[in-house]
Amino acid sequence: MRSDIHVCSDPEAAHDRPVYTLGDRCPECGAPAENGAPAPFDPTDRYGEYRRRARSDRPD
Known part of the structure; x- marks a missing residue:
């Protein structure tokens, strides 16, 4: 499922809260969304x- 709503990919460094947008870039910091x-x-x-059995990071 693909959503039209995007979120800033760098929320910890630039924002206090998640920034949502409909575009491909964050409107506040310009980072990719x-x-x-x-x-x-x-x-x-x-x-x-x-699939869970085949995971390589699963302890045996």
């Missing part, structure tokens, strides 16, 4: 268990 939507989650994902 990134997609503000969270990653999709599907509880009916058939292969989620296998």
Whole structure:
């Protein structure tokens, strides 16, 4: 899912709070803006268990 709302990619350095915009750049600091939507989650994902097992950063 892609959102039209973007958030400043550098919020800690330049802002006290997240800055949202519809453009590709932050209106306050000029930094690039990134997609503000969270990653999709599907509880009916058939292969989620296998994907979690295959992760390399998972302790054995």
